[in-house]
Amino acid sequence: MTYPRPRSGIFATVDGIEYEANSYPQDGQVTLFTRTDHNPDPALFHWSTDFNAWLATIPTTRCDRLVEVTSRADYQGLPCQVVNIAQDGSTGLYYLGDEKARAAEAGFVQTDPGTWAKTVDIHDLHRYREHHSDLLFDEWRQNHHHIE
Amino acid sequence: MTQPVVPGSGSLTQDERVLAARVQGLVEIAPDTPMIKLLAPGELERYLRREVSQGEWGRRPPFDFRTVGGIVARAQDTTNLRTPVEFMRAFRVDYPGSPFRPDQPVVHVMEFLAVQPGQFVIPLGAPASLDPSAGLRPNTPAVRDAAYAMIDAAATAGLDPNTYRMEIAPWPYTGTGVTADPELGVPERWKRPSTVPSGATIFQYDPSARKLPVAIYRGAALGWEQLR
Numbered sequence: 001m002t003y004p005r006p007r008s009g010i011f012a013t014v015d016g017i018e019y020e021a022n023s024y025p026q027d028g029q030v031t032l033f034t035r036t037d038h039n040p041d042p043a044l045f046h047w048s049t050d051f052n053a054w055l056a057t058i059p060t061t062r063c064d065r066l067v068e069v070t071s072r073a074d075y076q077g078l079p080c081q082v083v084n085i086a087q088d089g090s091t092g093l094y095y096l097g098d099e100k101a102r103a104a105e106a107g108f109v110q111t112d113p114g115t116w117a118k119t120v121d122i123h124d125l126h127r128y129r130e131h132h133s134d135l136l137f138d139e140w141r142q143n144h145h146h147i148e
Numbered sequence: 149m150t151q152p153v154v155p156g157s158g159s160l161t162q163d164e165r166v167l168a169a170r171v172q173g174l175v176e177i178a179p180d181t182p183m184i185k186l187l188a189p190g191e192l193e194r195y196l197r198r199e200v201s202q203g204e205w206g207r208r209p210p211f212d213f214r215t216v217g218g219i220v221a222r223a224q225d226t227t228n229l230r231t232p233v234e235f236m237r238a239f240r241v242d243y244p245g246s247p248f249r250p251d252q253p254v255v256h257v258m259e260f261l262a263v264q265p266g267q268f269v270i271p272l273g274a275p276a277s278l279d280p281s282a283g284l285r286p287n288t289p290a291v292r293d294a295a296y297a298m299i300d301a302a303a304t305a306g307l308d309p310n311t312y313r314m315e316i317a318p319w320p321y322t323g324t325g326v327t328a329d330p331e332l333g334v335p336e337r338w339k340r341p342s343t344v345p346s347g348a349t350i351f352q353y354d355p356s357a358r359k360l361p362v363a364i365y366r367g368a369a370l371g372w373e374q375l376r
Binding site for chain 1: 185186187188191200201202203204205209210211212214215217218219220239240241243244245246247263264271273276278285286313314315316317318321336338339340341342343345346347366367368369370
């Protein structure tokens, strides 16, 4: 099992293959990058010495899918974002819920305004899942369900 | 027995809550709206070294250099803030356990475009206290009643339900959508921790009101570039 956990970032699927995006799409374009040994698709990618990576800037219409991924889990019944998991199982969490006073009672600490965080043991996580926010939904809706 | 008085939204009449909610409806966020986030001491360095860390309980919080979240504000609502003290007052960083110090020489502020307006919600509700002697623990009826009254006010004011959520958090959270400083308070939004947009810039403010750019985000592939 080589799938990385937790994942965070923007990911595009093009011709059935998933690539990481450098940032959100802008003006209908998105820049993808990969640091594989070989060019994964010479029709799309070129080598960038600035990025030290294979780069492809493509129209979002070329993407089968474009999503922002965050990893989530529940801790003591509290919805959290998983920031990182270390080799020893210690896991960094941000609290996502609306009862911050309750999170404080569960040991979360406000680390900057509005950010409540705690480092816990991986075995205390429940319902680990990836959250995918569809960045092409508005565009798709406009094209397929246009309001007259 | 006398009921403890809930500060913030709890100290308002229902008409005042409706007015406060109506004002929030005027604070619009579009994809190209510049937003700001006051960074805690040490976060600039963690962004610059591309840190992704699980943290260590009680010593160092988790961190991801690709992420920004928590309480933020529109840049246009903070143009009167120019010194570290003003930023720290406006965002009421005097909460229990705060890493901010009133005498710190500089503060760092990230400016970024909203890009995804749906990531921002108005925190409406009421403040609680974790100190049992205050009688305002999160589950007390006084706190709950004040929080629900604020949500009722938002509905009365016609706020889009997708733009706010009920929150109960420790004071100095107010529950009104505005931070607690009576002079420098700003309309606040809670941003789900999510991707820093490319082009985001971190500025340093010093006591003489100088604003210096110190880092710019080049995206997930390159991370943060130090500017000086």
